[in-house]
Amino acid sequence: MSNIDNDDDGLAVYRLALATQAPENSALKQEKRSELRSRFLNVLEYLKTNKNISPIELDFYRESSLTATHCLSIDSNFSQILVEDLQTKIGCMSTALIQEQTIATAAALKEKTPFVYIDSCLIQLINDDDDEQYEGCSCATENTCINCSCANRFGINYDSNHCLNMNKTGPIFECNSECNCSFDTCQNRVSQKDDQSKNVKIISTSNKGYGVITEKPILHPGTYIGEYVGEVLSESEAHRRILLTKNFEHNYLLLYNEHSSQAITKTFIDARYYGNWTRFINHSCNPNLHIVPIRSDQPTPPRLVFFTLREIQANEELSYSYGTTVDEKFSKPCHCSSSSCTGFMPYQTTD
Numbered sequence: 133m134s135n136i137d138n139d140d141d142g143l144a145v146y147r148l149a150l151a152t153q154a155p156e157n158s159a160l161k162q163e164k165r166s167e168l169r170s171r172f173l174n175v176l177e178y179l180k181t182n183k184n185i186s187p188i189e190l191d192f193y194r195e196s197s198l199t200a201t202h203c204l205s206i207d208s209n210f211s212q213i214l215v216e217d218l219q220t221k222i223g224c225m226s227t228a229l230i231q232e233q234t235i236a237t238a239a240a241l242k243e244k245t246p247f248v249y250i251d252s253c254l255i256q257l258i259n260d261d262d263d264e265q266y267e268g269c270s271c272a273t274e275n276t277c278i279n280c281s282c283a284n285r286f287g288i289n290y291d292s293n294h295c296l297n298m299n300k301t302g303p304i305f306e307c308n309s310e311c312n313c314s315f316d317t318c319q320n321r322v323s324q325k326d327d328q329s330k331n332v333k334i335i336s337t338s339n340k341g342y343g344v345i346t347e348k349p350i351l352h353p354g355t356y357i358g359e360y361v362g363e364v365l366s367e368s369e370a371h372r373r374i375l376l377t378k379n380f381e382h383n384y385l386l387l388y389n390e391h392s393s394q395a396i397t398k399t400f401i402d403a404r405y406y407g408n409w410t411r412f413i414n415h416s417c418n419p420n421l422h423i424v425p426i427r428s429d430q431p432t433p434p435r436l437v438f439f440t441l442r443e444i445q446a447n448e449e450l451s452y453s454y455g456t457t458v459d460e461k462f463s464k465p466c467h468c469s470s471s472s473c474t475g476f477m478p479y480q481t482t483d
């Protein structure tokens with residue numbers, strides 16, 4: 133799908149600075165990461181051995197901080213949801229615990245696009261180098277952190293409307309689990325707070341498959357929309373999957389390139405099998421969203437986060453540019469219908 137490049141010279145410099153500081157309190161973080169990794173393997177194992185479960189009305193994976201659950205079915209009133217705790221046993225829980233929008237969306241889409249619903253990326257491959265924990269700020273708990281040591285490493289991140297500072301260049305570091313500030317008052321955690329999932333609707337388009345519209349106007353440029361989540365892949369696995377994808381199929385593999393003076397950091401996220409509502413956002417040659425890499429705890433992988441580029445009207449479709457590599461031989465026709473449409477969608481490579 134997408135090859136997105138970002139010119140960003142500050143990241144490598146910051147990495148070098150951090151390399152000289154021993155991460156102090158990262159044991160807990162590492163424990164969390166290995167728990168996530170083993171949970172991910174559990175889900176894969178589960179799906180492999182239970183493929184013949186029938187009827188599966190709804191199939192998605194919910195992750196909470198303690199248990200991994202696999203949703204097997206949902207009753208017709210959306211009031212009870214049958215889940216299986218992967219580590220223990222099957223049980224019922226009220227759908228009130230799960231965001232209504234998520235269920236309606238997943239239920240409507242189960243036939244055509246089965247995927248497992250997740251809230252954060254599944255990180256299968258973790259290099260030891262990536263376990264480095266960023267230092268936190270030492271703000272007072274009531275501090276808003278608009279200009280704290282995390283927010284201001286490369287210029288202030290967000291304005292007083294909680295929108296991305298449009299003049300900002302360089303990487304974005306949000307406050308993290310080592311920070312002293314409080315989650316509620318801190319204003320440097322915009323992408324860690326509520327996304328727009330309650331204000332959007334998945335629609336069926338005439339020629340692009342499903343798409344996403346906003347039900348409410350979004351006024352300010354730089355408004356946080358949501359995070360592209362899925363499986364974080366190695367380059368070789370991404371390459372393998374690209375070769376397997378047929379040209380007529382929808383493609384959910386996103387490649388984000390960040391350029392620094394020393395290297396290109398490539399992030400591959402595939403939302404084909406695991407994802408959230410943002411996997412339904414289509415390409416446009418005149419997009420209203422863009423993707424910004426955001427870091428808080430660790431250098432890699434960055435979280436790939438959508439922000440608005442301009443004011444968006446109610447019922448307007450959300451879109452971003454999948455990249456710039458267009459070739460009539462390889463690209464699919466583009467149906468974005470913008471006046472600047474090139475006629476072809478960017479095509480996928482791992483470069």
Ligand SMILES: C[S@@+](CC[C@H](N)C(=O)[O-])C[C@H]1O[C@@H](n2cnc3c(N)ncnc32)[C@H](O)[C@@H]1O
Binds near residue numbers: 340
């Ligand atoms: C990430 S998915 C987007 C959601 C997808 N429409 C669906 O129904 O699940 C990307 C795929 O959607 C389709 N698509 C997205 N934008 C398009 C566009 N502007 N014109 C034609 N097809 C598009 C292509 O098949 C592409 O591979």
